[in-house]
Amino acid sequence: MIAYIDIEHISLSRDNERWQARLGRVLKVKYRLEAISGLPCLIMRYEQVSPARLDELGIRAVLISGSATELPHYGQDELAGMTAMFHQVSRPTFGFCGGQQMMAHLLGARVAPINETESGTMATGGWQERTHELGFTAVKATGPHHLLSDLSPDLQMFEAHYWELKEIPAGFHNYASSAVSPIQFIAHETLPLFGTQFHPEAFDEAHPDGQKMLANFFQLL
Template sequence: MTMVPPVAGRLIAVSQRVDVIAGRNERRDSLDQRWTGFLDACGLLPVAMPNTASPALAAAWLEAVAPAGILLTGGNDLTAYGGDAPERDAVEALLIEHAVARRIPLIAVCRGLQMMMHHFGIGLERVTDHAGTDHPVALDGGGTDTVNSYHNWGFRSVPPGFTAWATAPDGVVEAVRHDTLPLLGMLWHPERNAPYRAVDLELVRRHFRGDR
């Protein structure tokens, strides 16, 4: 008989992209299936957060699910920069506020990191040579890494209380962490590497689960 590990401390609320299907007049929430595999490899269970939730329903959802962590995923430009998914912006802003208020670990990836920086008052700028390529980043502790890149928007400064811990050669900040809150973000996509990189698995596992 297969034993299913307990879910306590393993549920991660995951934001979703919005796909607009014009021919069917539909707005669909969607999530790259690779996130399920990546989080499973970290010993975590994803629970998709709907984008259509009203603030009251979103609060009830968070109370019922009681996630141990929050993941803001990629996809969709922010509405402030030409995107067409304001409902996603609103839900992710609520998730950020929930993480800060409850001190719940949050990881923001690509668009998710752009959203977190926007939420804390940092403007974005269009970047070139950052979509569909790998490139080096300088790490704040010394040394370098090479990461994938799929984004068209970036930023060069961070809000008060945040530290940039990875920077591209052109000065675009690639990863941040908060100095006192459990907030972490990167512009690269750890779920898109095949196989997954050990350094990304360890980073996500430690941030969400500590030594568990």
């Protein structure tokens, strides 16, 4: 069994329309991950995660969602289990967009808006007035990596963000970049720990690169 960790902050549930849309997207990703991996996928809330709980459930790989809530809204205590998971890696772990940002943040790297002088938030919808990436976007592979096997270096990946990594966490390397955000795909030197600024899970028939990348990830199991 694999786990898909939903890191959306519970405060979003106060907006019922956005919350229901979110739940639909999470379920869609669950089905996609099951189809690609051939394994059942358990959806978990980030507050429920700990290394011990993942071990107890027999989780073989962890995939981490994006989020429409900025990192400063999360409390240290509610992220204790996620922090422990990132510091005690014992299974392949892959963060998408906000999942990568949370991973990098909890490992000590700086994460911030692409343009820190602009204003506007996810909650108000003003983020799209800020420097951002949205939609299928050209991403350039900058070096070879197993997760990029059998893919062109000229990737098309779905993006939806206005925050980004400002530095690469210690022990990681970056393997892809875009015109807007240079840190697009990080992988640890020795641990099976990966993150993308883009959303590989948001592929479609015309843009299958994310699907292939996920298939390469599941080959690690």
